[in-house]
Amino acid sequence: MKEGPDIALIGSLIGDPARANMLGALMSGKALTATELAAEAGITAQTASSHLGKLEAGGLVQKSKQGRHRYFSLADDDVGAVLESLMGLAALKGHTRVRTGPKDPALRRARVCYNHLAGEMGVQMLDSMKQRGFVVEDEDQLELTVKGHQFATGLGINLDALRSTRRPLCKSCLDWSARRSHLAGALGTALLEHFYKTGWADRLEGTRIVTFSKTGETEFARHFKIAEG
């Protein structure tokens, strides 16, 4: 009928509540099995299998078999970014889920966005890195500066390994709660991994929430402080 890409297909994939729940769960960045995703969506394994087949055919998720398990994860960063932007619009239009319990503030504070840190702390992290000249905005791609290279290396991150992948090192991703950007890309992933490894932060089981320990909180504030202007 009309020219251009077909958004209805992707829209309908996201439009089913069960599939939307699964995609939301996968936004945690963890690869989940079909049964875990079924429980997440509140449906049986048979139905989940059908849904996951459609999501895979549509290019939104990818599957990897390990033994008798099939692990599903989001297909790539682009899918994660689109889901995050959809959440932004949904929040803006007041389409929130019923359950707005005590977990909600924690979710706005720090959460996982597919594979990197989002929420207020994610935004603060990128702000700080921009302000101190660790990254600069060039076109749409974020560029890591020499100072930024030193900073990351000082944290113990192997940048050469990151650069050797085909994945962009730095990307910005729009945050639905803060409506500001945070750091995505290979470096964003590596930094979150770093927080886990050092014990600064941990995942709250079964949610997208990232909890920081007492020392983690202060260490984070020290490394990613912001000069008020």
Add this chain to the structure above:
Amino acid sequence: MKEGPDIALIGSLIGDPARANMLGALMSGKALTATELAAEAGITAQTASSHLGKLEAGGLVQKSKQGRHRYFSLADDDVGAVLESLMGLAALKGHTRVRTGPKDPALRRARVCYNHLAGEMGVQMLDSMKQRGFVVEDEDQLELTVKGHQFATGLGINLDALRSTRRPLCKSCLDWSARRSHLAGALGTALLEHFYKTGWADRLEGTRIVTFSKTGETEFARHFKIAEG
């Protein structure tokens, strides 16, 4: 079930082919009547009315009555940006409509994105304005510089009027065909209006394509040249 915003609702709204076609038509930026949108989607007026009611309830479109006509348009820039990003993902995943005729290259060259210029020429325009220091990227918002103010005023754009609205003056919007940003916001709209008024460009009826006249093409190139680096 889960916390956070509900993307399924918006997804299902976009997921119906008839509604997706209507939204695509509204991406042209023009306010269209219910019957025009019905024709666009290939359905009867009754069905279209039902769809438009749902889109309005979901906050994706807005209605304004004028006489016996009801004009529909996208609710705001946020909706347009999300639709554009969805088109980007759809194009990336190869979910293109059947019809990939001679219009397609024209669409990639210059098209309307809701209310501003997109496509290669839209990207070039923003690139040029950045390169010459007319706009600078600050956080996520684009900022118009003093030089940029002079430039726009020189074109005959009344910036004071634009600033008096609640709408952001400059915003960046991700282009699905170029996968680069172009200029959105009040200034983006005003510039496109300017191209129309001066006769540099015109709309190709019934599509999102923007056609530039011979002189328009050269004038555009002169005003928005890029220094190759």
Add this chain to the structure above:
DNA sequence: ATTATGTTTCGATTAACATCGAAGTATGAA
């Protein structure tokens, strides 16, 4: 007033699809 056009509401039909039970395949454990 009368007629024409644009839009919405109502009701009925139809098609699509999410769902699950049951059975089949595959892998790992005992």
Add this chain to the structure above:
DNA sequence: TTCATACTTCGATGTTAATCGAAACATAAT
């Protein structure tokens, strides 16, 4: 081998929602 777990396929069912005809409503033109 035998049993258990993870997943998929098949078939049947039920619900949702897109669709349109007919009619009501609203505004404009004559």
